[in-house]
Amino acid sequence: MKDKIARLQEKARKLRIDIVRTLHRSKSGHTGGSLSVIDMLTVLYYHKMRHDPANPKWAQRDRLVLSKGHAAPAQYVALADCGYFPKEDLQMLRQLGGHLQGHPDSKGTPGVEVCTGSLGQGLSMAVGMALGLSLDKSSNRVYAVLGDGELQEGQIWEAAMSAAHYRLDNLCILIDANGLQIDGEVAKVMNVESIGDKFRAFGCHVLEIDGHDIAAIVAALDEAEQVKGKPTAVVARTVKGKGVSFFENKASYHGVTPSDEELPRALQCLGDCCD
Amino acid sequence: MSNMIATRDAYGEVLAELGAENGDVVVLDADLSGSTKTSSFAKKFPERFFNMGIAEANMVGTAAGLAASGKIPFASTFAIFAVGRAWEQVRQSVAYPKANVKIVATHSGVTVGEDGGSHQSVEDIAIMRAVPNMTVIVPADGVETKKAIRAAAAYNGPVYVRLGRNKVPTLFDDSYEFAIGKGCQLRDGSDLTFVATGLMTAQAVAAAEILAGVGVSARVVHIPTVKPIDEELILAAARETGAIVTAEEHSVIGGLGGAVAELLGERCPVLLKRVGVQDRFGTSGKAEDLLKYFGLMPENLVEAAKELLGKK
Ligand SMILES: Cc1ncc(C[n+]2csc(CCOP(=O)(O)OP(=O)(O)O)c2C)c(N)n1
Ligand SMILES: [Mg+2]
Numbered sequence: 001m002k003d004k005i006a007r008l009q010e011k012a013r014k015l016r017i018d019i020v021r022t023l024h025r026s027k028s029g030h031t032g033g034s035l036s037v038i039d040m041l042t043v044l045y046y047h048k049m050r051h052d053p054a055n056p057k058w059a060q061r062d063r064l065v066l067s068k069g070h071a072a073p074a075q076y077v078a079l080a081d082c083g084y085f086p087k088e089d090l091q092m093l094r095q096l097g098g099h100l101q102g103h104p105d106s107k108g109t110p111g112v113e114v115c116t117g118s119l120g121q122g123l124s125m126a127v128g129m130a131l132g133l134s135l136d137k138s139s140n141r142v143y144a145v146l147g148d149g150e151l152q153e154g155q156i157w158e159a160a161m162s163a164a165h166y167r168l169d170n171l172c173i174l175i176d177a178n179g180l181q182i183d184g185e186v187a188k189v190m191n192v193e194s195i196g197d198k199f200r201a202f203g204c205h206v207l208e209i210d211g212h213d214i215a216a217i218v219a220a221l222d223e224a225e226q227v228k229g230k231p232t233a234v235v236a237r238t239v240k241g242k243g244v245s246f247f248e249n250k251a252s253y254h255g256v257t258p259s260d261e262e263l264p265r266a267l268q269c270l271g272d273c274c275d
Numbered sequence: 276m277s278n279m280i281a282t283r284d285a286y287g288e289v290l291a292e293l294g295a296e297n298g299d300v301v302v303l304d305a306d307l308s309g310s311t312k313t314s315s316f317a318k319k320f321p322e323r324f325f326n327m328g329i330a331e332a333n334m335v336g337t338a339a340g341l342a343a344s345g346k347i348p349f350a351s352t353f354a355i356f357a358v359g360r361a362w363e364q365v366r367q368s369v370a371y372p373k374a375n376v377k378i379v380a381t382h383s384g385v386t387v388g389e390d391g392g393s394h395q396s397v398e399d400i401a402i403m404r405a406v407p408n409m410t411v412i413v414p415a416d417g418v419e420t421k422k423a424i425r426a427a428a429a430y431n432g433p434v435y436v437r438l439g440r441n442k443v444p445t446l447f448d449d450s451y452e453f454a455i456g457k458g459c460q461l462r463d464g465s466d467l468t469f470v471a472t473g474l475m476t477a478q479a480v481a482a483a484e485i486l487a488g489v490g491v492s493a494r495v496v497h498i499p500t501v502k503p504i505d506e507e508l509i510l511a512a513a514r515e516t517g518a519i520v521t522a523e524e525h526s527v528i529g530g531l532g533g534a535v536a537e538l539l540g541e542r543c544p545v546l547l548k549r550v551g552v553q554d555r556f557g558t559s560g561k562a563e564d565l566l567k568y569f570g571l572m573p574e575n576l577v578e579a580a581k582e583l584l585g586k587k
Contacts, residue, residue: 026389028388028389029389069393094389094390094391094559094560095559095560096558096559096560096561096564096565096568097560098559100559101391101392101393101558101559102389102390102391102393102394102559103390103391103393103394105391105392105393115393116393117390117391117393117394118355118356118359118360118393118394119329120329120360149306149328149329150329152306152327152328152329152330153329153330154330154332154333181306181328181329182306182307182309182310183304183306183307183308183309183326186328189306189326189328190306190326190327190328190329190330192328
């Protein structure tokens with residue numbers, strides 16, 4: 001297991017490099033929230049989820065809904081690395097004619113289950129998928145990844161209520177609680193705390209973890225699988241921009257990409273030699 | 276045409292001016308104040324600025340409540356969220372009671388660019404136009420934006436103002452008089468008329484210039500208020516030129532083209548071509564490339580004009 005954790009950590013570091021390089025090239029996209037969520041996506045795609053990149057529509061796959069769709073670059077680099085589509089496609093991120101839209105688009109990108117990007121809608125779609133899987137008596141699971149600012153949308157709580165009401169223990173909600181949104185600190189813009197208490201009150205099994213601790217993410221997702229009769233919400237405390245020191249904890253890097261001048265420094269932070 | 280300014284930037288400037296002039300003006304935003312430019316008001320009048328977080332429906336409902344207590348609320352976010360997420364709040368809490376709420380949305384149309392189809396509202400004019408009591412304004416440049424926002428503040432009732440993300444050429448100068456419901460003729464012509472709104476008005480002016488080079492006399496009518504629309508100006512153009520090409524950065528269904536088709540169909544049927552987004556969603560790309568991709572360039576207007584002239 002120790003080896004496995006180390007491998008996942010190394011994978012997450014590589015994917016961070018891919019995120020930084022991809023966003024530097026596209027000159028448009030969301031850096032901070034992609035770097036804060038990538039450790040969770042790494043554990044999901046490389047350890048926890050049953051999925052087959054050669055067969056994206058495989059009936060026995062687990063489902064991932066990136067409700068905070070603006071972190072699409074994090075999902076795209078993982079999908080490309082897993083083999084859902086060629087890595088060269090990343091060069092066309094947000095470009096006319098490419099399939100990698102600014103926000104995940106299931107019409108064009110293999111491995112993307114639904115369209116997200118309008119915040120607050122993803123969890124409802126995840127609830128619907130979880131209901132569909134249970135109707136089919138499937139043992140597959142649904143993972144929904146949310147932002148903490150996104151929790152301000154009322155629809156999130158409608159969805160949480162229905163997930164608990166329908167006892168969706170095949171649904172795991174991961175909250176990328178990086179404490180920041182576009183206009184600043186979540187606590188100052190529109191406080192959502194206590195996130196854990198809220199999801200508990202809405203009927204979820206709640207876990208609070210360090211969202212950059214790979215072993216803790218693995219343990220939380222394992223625990224969620226054992227919970228019966230209710231959904232699990234994992235409140236993952238994270239750092240926006242994680243891994244690139246000068247991006248960390250800065251709301252200003254929400255939707256700003258690494259400049260030519262920043263690229264080598266960013267790659268250095270991630271232990272990547274410049275070329 | 277020399278100086279370029281985004282309509283959202285003009286909005287930020289005029290909002291700060293209005294804040295100083297009228298203590299009843301209050302502003303709400305949904306975690307996009309830097310992008311919508313309401314931040315300029317927020318800096319000056321923090322006690323009259325309410326950041327509602329990523330909760331557009333609640334923002335619009337709260338604006339209706341502020342209006343009910345005598346304030347003049349301006350509620351802003353991207354067009355897709357103001358009109359999309361909060362539509363029923365707009366209808367029930369704002370338009371139905373005829374509440375004095377101004378919904379000023381930025382980042383409309385395909386020129387949102389790289390964010391892609393999920394963020395490019397191409398239906399908002401149609402949706403807002405269909406709501407009773409709602410006034411719909413789509414300014415063409417920064418000067419007009421400022422005047423339209425002032426007019427909206429002075430008018431008692433719901434107003435939707437549709438603004439853009441990118442810099443657009445300035446067409447008007449300070450002597451321009453804006454009035455809700457009034458269109459304006461920017462160029463006379465006798466062979467056909469371009470009826471345009473928003474950033475497409477500048478494209479129509481450019482198209483008319485191209486056509487003048489090949490001996491075609493094209494009139495250009497700018498329609499900032501899509502509802503209530505300036506019927507007389509459009510009917511006169513129809514009667515006098517016999518062919519109308521509408522131009523909007525919006526679906527051809529239900530927006531300016533739809534409004535003009537309804538009007539002409541009932542009162543003065545003439546040759547008509549609607550230039551706009553052809554019942555499609557947007558896609559990621561650079562704004563200028565997307566204008567080409569969706570056929571919103573002066574050349575496309577020239578082509579549409581020639582098609583109609585061929586039928587005359
Ligand atoms: C309904 C909706 N409103 C507004 C936006 C614009 N927007 C994109 S990202 C964002 C902030 C998201 O904050 P958070 O959920 O905390 O994400 P993270 O910090 O992980 O980037 C906003 C307001 C949107 N995409 N959807
Ligand atoms: Mg956040």
